[in-house]
Amino acid sequence: MRNTFPRGGIHPPDGKELTSAQATQKLPAPQLLYLPLGQHLGAPSQSIVERGQQVLLGEKIAESGGKVGVPVHASVSGVVKDFTTTTMPNGTKSLTVVLENDGKDTPAPPLRRPQREPEEIAPEEIVDFMEEAGLVGMGGAAFPTHVKYRLPEGTKIDTLIVNGAECEPFLTCDHRLMLEDTDDLILGIRLMMRASGATRAIVGIEENxxxxxxxxxxxFAGLPQVEVKKVKLKYPQGEERLLIKAATGREVAPDELPSKAGVIVNNVATVAALGQAFRTGMPLIERVVTVTGPGVEKPGNWRVRLGTPVEELLGAAAWRGTTTLLAGGPMTAPAIFDLKTPVTKATSGLVALDEKTQQAGPCIRCGRCVQACPFGRMPLYFGPYLEQGRLDELEDMGLLHCRECGCCSYVCPAHRPILQTIRLAKARIRNRTREV
Amino acid sequence: MDKLKVTPPPHLHSGDQIRFVMRDVLVALIPACLAAIYFFGWRALLMLAVGTGSAVFWEWLLVSKEKKTIGDLSAAVTGMLLTLVLPPSLPLWLIPIGTLIAIGLGKLIFGGLGYNPFNPALIGRAALMASWPAAMTSWFWPKGASLPLENFNALTTATPLVLAKYRGFQVGYSQLFWGNVAGSLGETSAFAILLGAAYLIIKRRIDLRIPLSYLATVFILMAIWGRDPVFHLLAGGLLLGAFFMATDYVTTPVTPRGRIVFGIGCGILTVLIRLFGGYPEGVNYSILLMNALSPLLERWTMPVPGRRSSRA
Structure with missing residues (x-):
């Protein structure tokens, strides 16, 4: 049997052929860059620069805003032009530092890091370096990486899982990264194994x-503790818990963290970014973004400075002007409505497509959503129960543990917005919990 | 600002639609319709046209102008299914009455497709059965059907199940399989029904849990009771009921285990009615009774994966 999760899942058209064979290109840094202070999960960063101040490439411009937070660094050299608010990919607003590029890319002094083999460095030093480098989960969650590695007392990690599944249709940035930044990926794996205490690493990659x-x-031939695990092509194979199941056979209880099962999971982009930062001393200032979809004439992967407005990418890819632009993979990504939305640390893709929305019909209880749900939930109940205000029962049905993969909405012949209903219900339950 | 459409994810869809589901069911019923025409003549075609057409008409008439729902094809499915479980000699004027009850009282009164607790086609048939029992139980054998039995002519109004129940005579397997016997329009040919069922299975429209547990239960119980289990699978409305009525999404449990229990329940009731009931056939009422139990079965078999989050 091939490695995968046991139930549910779907096979959407993947569209990866548009970009998977093309080498990553460098997108020239634009004139103006917009660096949001709230581009990661957790506390927004606190600006430490003033208007008109000169900054160097990689210089810290904002301090971490709290325990769950990271600093933000200048992605070009130039001048702090302004402070403003920009629209984030998910539609929220964030305070943003606007940099005017001087075009010189004069680098700041590299980050301090021990010049030793990863295996000889104290784990705390690596974790501190993750924080200093501004590292967050680049697969989409944007969760500060160092927080994941500051493990609670008594937690023992034995396996590092590197998520190279890239199960989202259309995206190939992780695929290209594995091919092109292999050295940084390996360095990152060694650092993360050391930081977590894991004795083995598994890179999970979909068979496509x-x-x-x-x-x-x-x-990996010379690294006996690192292995590649080919996993079955099935969406959402890259979902954390499902990948853990596929790679190790272990199941993580819905309300527990993977660390409880002795596992820590990072996206390949995050791992490679750590390797790159450690090798060069340059913090996280750029990432690879897949710009693709039927709505662009020149789809491809671009290495982009953080803070680049998406309109620059659309220009490079020759956007045809579609109805919909997605900041990431089409199964889970939000649609953006502002072309000035900047590329953030978690922006994996920009997908342009024309979306035809269908009027939702009545639920005919066909059970397709039940079959498709990888977590064995009963999505057809979520809508009616939410309408009837039966929040306790929704909780009993495990609604809060839904991972929002969207398989239910994808298969629904009545075109019911099930995932949206789930999000709404989660918000209702959480708000009620707060009120009590 | 830029004219970009903001929609919630996922932004991809399988492309499936309710009317495609219904269309597949209609396609799957074509073999049974053809068999009906082949065995019972052009009158069968006329009945199917009246049944399907009147069901669609009632749906069109009874649903408000803004919400016309005939496009989802569910009314056509109900009309066609109801006609297929009617005797071929039924007076034509009874058919629109049956479809009116099926569509109006069986479905629309509850709020339309998706909200009806009982299978609408079976509601229609049950109502006709209760109101016009004589017309609903007069049968004829297809022309040229052989029946190696004395005073054959006196028995031409009996179905194989009636013959088995009251005369102790059993029609042969192959005759039942091909459908060259007396019975409801679409119920006689096991071959045609299985062909249609295969189509639904290939198209992944039905879950085999219900039909298989249903058929297996009938088979096992009949065998235990010393009856010919193969005969009881092939005769009467069991196959059409198991594959086309008991698999109706709306009125059956959605949980995998619930579906198995549903099928077993239908099987037990069918056997009880066939062996001990006042009717020779019990598929119709078995499924309707299990429809009533369906919400309960679903509740009992609901997976309980989640834990309630600890609330302060």
Whole structure:
């Protein structure tokens, strides 16, 4: 049997052929960059620069805003032009530092880091470095990486899982990264194993990326504790818990963290970013973004400075002007409505497509959503129960533990907005919990 | 500002639609319709046209102008299914009455498709059965059907199940399989029904849990009771009921285990009615009774994966 999760899942058209064979290109840094202070989960960063101040490439411009937080760094050299509010990919607003690029890319002094082999560095030093480098989960969650590695007392991690599944249709940035930044990926794996205490690392890759699997298998030949696990092509194979199940066979209880099962999971982009930052001393100032979809004439992967407005990417990819622009993979990403929305640390893609929305019909209880749910939930009940205000029963049905993969909405022949209902219900339950 | 459409994820869809589901059911019923025409003549075609057409008409008439729902094809499915479980000699004027009850009282009165607790086609048939029992139980054998039995002519109004129950005579398997026997329009040919069922299975429209547990229960119980289990699978409305009525999404449990219990329940009731009931056939009422139990079965078999979050 091939490695995968046991139930549910879907096979959406993947559209990866548009970009998977193209080498990543560098997008020139634009004139103006917008660096949001709230581009990660947790406390927004606190600006430490003033209007008109000169900054260097990689210089810290905002301090971490709290325990769950990271600093933000200048992604070009130039001048702090302004402070403003920008629209984030998910539609919220964030205070933003506007940088005017001087075009010189004069670098700041590199981040301090021990010049030793990863295996000889104290784990805390690596974790502190993750924080200093501004590292967050680049697969989409934007959760500060160092927080994940500051493990509670008594937690023992034995396995690092590197998420290279990239199950979202259309996206190929992680695929290209595995092919092109293999050295940084390996360095990142060694650092993260050291930081977590894991004795082995498993890179989970969906079987539709045979070149990446072959390359990494070859490169891991000298690293007996690191292995590639080919996982079945099935959405949402890259979901954290499902990948843990596929890679290790372990199940994480719905209300527990993966660390409880001795596992820590990071996206390949995050791992490679750590390797790159450690090698160069340059904090996180850029990332690879897949710009693709039927709505662009020149789809491809671009290495983009953080804070670049998406309109720059659309220009490079020759956008045709579609009805919908998505800041990430089409199954889970929010649609954006502002072309000035900046690329953030968690922006994995920009997908342009024309969306035809269908009027929702009545639920005919066909059970497709039940079959598709990888977590064995009963999505058809969520809508009616929410309408009837039966929040306790929704909780009993495990609604809060829904991972929002969207399989239910994808298969629904009545086109009911099930995932949206779930999000609404979660918010209602949480608000009620707060009121009590 | 830019004219961008903001929609919630996911932004991809399988493309499936309710009317595609219904269309597949209609396609799956074509073999049974053809068999009906082949065995019972052009009158069968006329009945199917009246049944399907009147069901769609009632749906069109009874639903307000803004919400016309005939496009989802569910009324056509109900009309066609109801006609297929009617005797071929039924007076034509009874058919629109049956479809009116099926569509109006069986479905729309509850709020339309998705809200009806009972299978509308079976509601229609049950109402006709209660109101016009004589017309609903007069049968004829297809032309040229052989029945190696004395005073054959006196028995031409009996179905194989009636013959088995009251005369102790059993029609052969192959005749039942091909459908060259007396019975409701679409129920006689096991071959045609299985062909349609195969289509639904290939199209992944039905879950085999209900039909298989239903058929297996009938088979096992009949065998235990010393009856010919194969005969009881092939005769009467069991196959059409198991594959096309008991698999109706709206009126059956959605949980996998609930579906199995549902099928077993239908099987037990069908056997009880066939062996001990006042009727030779019990598929119709078995499924309706289990429809009533369906919400309860679903509740009992609901997976309980989540834990309630600890609230302060």
């Amino acid at each position: 990326k045979p070149d990446a699997i072959a390359l990494l298998e070859e490169r």
